[in-house]
Amino acid sequence: MAAKPQRRSWSFMSSPSPSVTGSIHTSEEILAHPRFPAARGAFVDAVLALHEGDQFRSRLLVEAMRQVTFNLIVSLHLRHDLADRSTWATPQRLKDEIKPFGLASPRRVDALVARLVQLGYVDIRPSEHDGRVRILIPTAKMMSLDRDWLVYHYTPLHVMFPDPGYGEPMTQDAAFQRAQRLVALDFSGKGAEIMANNPAVMRFMGRDSGVLVLIKLIQISAAGSAKDVSYSDIGARFGVSRTHVRALLEDAAEHGDVGLSGRGGRLVELKPSLRHAFDRFLADAMSGHDMLYKLARERMAKAQRSALSEKLD
Numbered sequence: 001m002a003a004k005p006q007r008r009s010w011s012f013m014s015s016p017s018p019s020v021t022g023s024i025h026t027s028e029e030i031l032a033h034p035r036f037p038a039a040r041g042a043f044v045d046a047v048l049a050l051h052e053g054d055q056f057r058s059r060l061l062v063e064a065m066r067q068v069t070f071n072l073i074v075s076l077h078l079r080h081d082l083a084d085r086s087t088w089a090t091p092q093r094l095k096d097e098i099k100p101f102g103l104a105s106p107r108r109v110d111a112l113v114a115r116l117v118q119l120g121y122v123d124i125r126p127s128e129h130d131g132r133v134r135i136l137i138p139t140a141k142m143m144s145l146d147r148d149w150l151v152y153h154y155t156p157l158h159v160m161f162p163d164p165g166y167g168e169p170m171t172q173d174a175a176f177q178r179a180q181r182l183v184a185l186d187f188s189g190k191g192a193e194i195m196a197n198n199p200a201v202m203r204f205m206g207r208d209s210g211v212l213v214l215i216k217l218i219q220i221s222a223a224g225s226a227k228d229v230s231y232s233d234i235g236a237r238f239g240v241s242r243t244h245v246r247a248l249l250e251d252a253a254e255h256g257d258v259g260l261s262g263r264g265g266r267l268v269e270l271k272p273s274l275r276h277a278f279d280r281f282l283a284d285a286m287s288g289h290d291m292l293y294k295l296a297r298e299r300m301a302k303a304q305r306s307a308l309s310e311k312l313d
Contacts, residue, residue: 020294027283030160039156040282044219046152051212052237064195064205065104069112072097073122074146075185077138078178082129089136091124097185101192121145147172150180153289156282166293179296179303187292194284200257200277207248209238217258218278221270229268 030036076089076097091113095106104112113136116122121142127133138146147169154169168176195202204210216234220227231242231249249268252258257277259269 020291020298023294025157025161025287025290027280027287030283030286031279033160035160036279036283039160039286040218040279041222042159043152043156043282044215046155047212047215048219050148050152052216064202065098065101065108066112068098068101068191069094069104069109070116070121070142070146071149071181071184072188073113073116073136074138074143075181075188077136078181079185080135082127085129088127088133090133091136094136097188100189101195116142143174143177146181147174147177150177153285154293157286157290157293160286168297169293175300176296179299180292183295183299184292187288187295190288190291194281194288198277198281198284200255200274201281203252203255203257204248208244209240210248212238213245213248214274214278217268217270218275221268227268228262229266231266 030039033039072094073089076087076093079087080089081087091110094113095109098104098109113122113124117124121139123137123139124134125137127135150169151172154166158166158170167173169180195205201211201214204214213234216237217227217229220229231245235242235245246265249258249260249265252274253260253265257271257274259271261267261269
């Protein structure tokens with residue numbers, strides 16, 4: 001089982017600029033908002049629309065270590081500056097960035113990178129500046145999937161705050177993707193903090209397709225009562241075995257997150273504590289993405305002013 005992410009506080013991370021800080025929607029504001037149930041439902045539906053029935057995407061992006069690795073490769077690539085060796089998107093730099101999350105050994109990172117290369121999501125090429133150094137380069141296929149990922153993470157914010165909304169990520173704007181990923185790299189500790197502060201959800205995120213199983217159960221049990229669940233059906237939807245789903249839910253039951261009853265434990269009831277934990281996790285993530293959205297917009301505006309100034313000169 002993956003190690004727990006290290007707890008980190010804002011005092012040890014980059015802080016948003018004063019122009020952004022006061023406008024960020026907080027987790028508490030999000031949880032108290034009357035549209036939060038609709039935002040949660042939209043998020044659940046958007047995630048399942050992208051991943052359900054696509055076994056590769058299910059296994060690639062929704063286990064914590066794999067998702068963090070994927071995101072960091074994109075961000076490191078966009079930050080890469082040939083003239084500044086410290087920014088080079090090398091396998092070692094990737095491992096250094098992942099280390100604070102406490103999610104994986106260097107060997108496991110190497111194995112995942114090799115798998116991404118095999119499947120056409122990452123290229124590894126010698127540096128133009130130093131042929132002894134290997135550089136990680138996301139392919140167009142990977143960048144497209146990353147934009148899909150951004151859509152479902154901004155969907156609940158777009159539903160909750162439709163005016164003015166979050167048009168750039170929702171329309172898969174490539175310039176926004178670049179700006180968002182660049183600012184996200186400076187705040188990667190925020191992601192580690194959210195994970196560390198939400199252990200109930202992390203118990204699912206640390207397992208293959210575990211968080212998808214949780215999200216599917218939230219969709220199934222929207223009425224609030226126990227539901228008959230086919231372990232085989234859920235496993236087939238996300239590319240894992242019925243035995244894996246059963247073990248995942250039995251572990252959740254031992255932690256008091258779900259109740260299992262009926263023949264073979266197929267009657268599954270999400271406990272209120274897990275529902276509340278998922279809502280808190282989602283609100284924390286929404287607040288973090290709102291911050292990154294506003295920082296990315298600020299970055300894009302500065303770039304536009306700089307380009308205009310150069311034209312005028």
